[in-house]
Amino acid sequence: MIGGYAGATDTGRKRRRNEDAYVVAPPLFAVADGMGGAQAGEVASKLAAAALEDTDSGSLAGPAKVTSLIQEANRRVHERANTDPATSGMGTTMTVALVEGETVTIGHVGDSRAYLVRDGKLEQITEDHSLVNELLKSGKLSREEAETHPQRSVITRAVGTDPDVDVDAFTLEAQQGDVFLICSDGLTDMVDDEDILDLVERHRGDLDRVTRSLVAAANRGGGEDNITVVAFAIADAGDTAPMPRSHADDDTLAGHPAVDTMVVPPEQIDEVLLDDSQAEAAPVRREPISPAARVRLVLTMLALLGLAAVLLVWGLLR
Ligand code: MN
Numbered sequence: 135m136i137g138g139y140a141g142a143t144d145t146g147r148k149r150r151r152n153e154d155a156y157v158v159a160p161p162l163f164a165v166a167d168g169m170g171g172a173q174a175g176e177v178a179s180k181l182a183a184a185a186l187e188d189t190d191s192g193s194l195a196g197p198a199k200v201t202s203l204i205q206e207a208n209r210r211v212h213e214r215a216n217t218d219p220a221t222s223g224m225g226t227t228m229t230v231a232l233v234e235g236e237t238v239t240i241g242h243v244g245d246s247r248a249y250l251v252r253d254g255k256l257e258q259i260t261e262d263h264s265l266v267n268e269l270l271k272s273g274k275l276s277r278e279e280a281e282t283h284p285q286r287s288v289i290t291r292a293v294g295t296d297p298d299v300d301v302d303a304f305t306l307e308a309q310q311g312d313v314f315l316i317c318s319d320g321l322t323d324m325v326d327d328e329d330i331l332d333l334v335e336r337h338r339g340d341l342d343r344v345t346r347s348l349v350a351a352a353n354r355g356g357g358e359d360n361i362t363v364v365a366f367a368i369a370d371a372g373d374t375a376p377m378p379r380s381h382a383d384d385d386t387l388a389g390h391p392a393v394d395t396m397v398v399p400p401e402q403i404d405e406v407l408l409d410d411s412q413a414e415a416a417p418v419r420r421e422p423i424s425p426a427a428r429v430r431l432v433l434t435m436l437a438l439l440g441l442a443a444v445l446l447v448w449g450l451l452r
Pocket residue numbers: 167318319320359360
């Protein structure tokens with residue numbers, strides 16, 4: 135069963151618009167990273183995300199269900215691109231996770247990745263449909279070259295650019311304690327695996343914190359692209375641990391910003407980071423009044439008492 139979940143998205147520090155979208159609608163989770171001129175990228179990712187949420191896939195389950203959801207998203211984005219000249223040629227990546235009991239099905243198109251954190255290790259479980267990954271697989275590029283390749287954002291498959299799309303879908307047996315991440319390349323281009331793992335492990339009890347700290351790390355790393363992270367954890371069926379905070383009744387779509395979507399503008403990054411470290415050092419419960427405020431209060435009262443005494447003496451002496 136699902137033990138907790140969260141999602142966060144941010145424009146980053148270089149882009150003017152956020153063309154990413156995400157879905158946090160348990161048992162369904164997804165990230166879409168749109169592309170296209172003007173505002174078309176935003177239209178594509180939001181249409182695809184909305185399609186996921188309101189498509190009834192009937193009695194389908196597992197890979198068949200996830201594939202059919204992504205294909206429906208493909209139909210909708212493609213149809214819009216064909217009828218609205220302003221969005222011609224638009225497309226989006228789409229990476230979806232569906233939790234059914236003890237199994238997690240992943241389906242994806244493009245280079246938004248899914249990761250599994252298990253037993254202290256971070257494993258990328260999707261294979262990017264990207265030019266750079268093709269070059270890497272055929273031995274034409276080294277991993278180091280791939281990381282800085284000027285065309286590393288070129289994808290080889292997208293949702294919406296063609297009438298049909300090939301979806302990679304597979305199922306994993308989940309284990310208690312697993313944390314799954316789905317993220318756009320704005321995270322993975324800016325933060326290395328070691329740091330992603332470190333932040334997940336450090337805050338794993340609070341997935342909201344996980345997603346926010348990953349977004350902050352990507353901004354610290356340059357924030358060159360939109361950054362989106364969705365996280366969910368697997369708990370034991372008998373586990374009564376409460377969910378960190380329910381997203382169940384928001385619409386969970388980026389674009390209709392969810393109340394708990396944490397956006398971190400560049401100028402507030404240091405604040406967020408500061409807050410992070412303070413929160414860690416501080417006890418779980420916050421005092422209603424800080425020690426500094428208490429000292430100020432006592433000093434103010436002493437000053438008032440002193441003033442009253444002076445006035446009293448002055449009054450008596452007159
Ligand atoms: Mn991107």
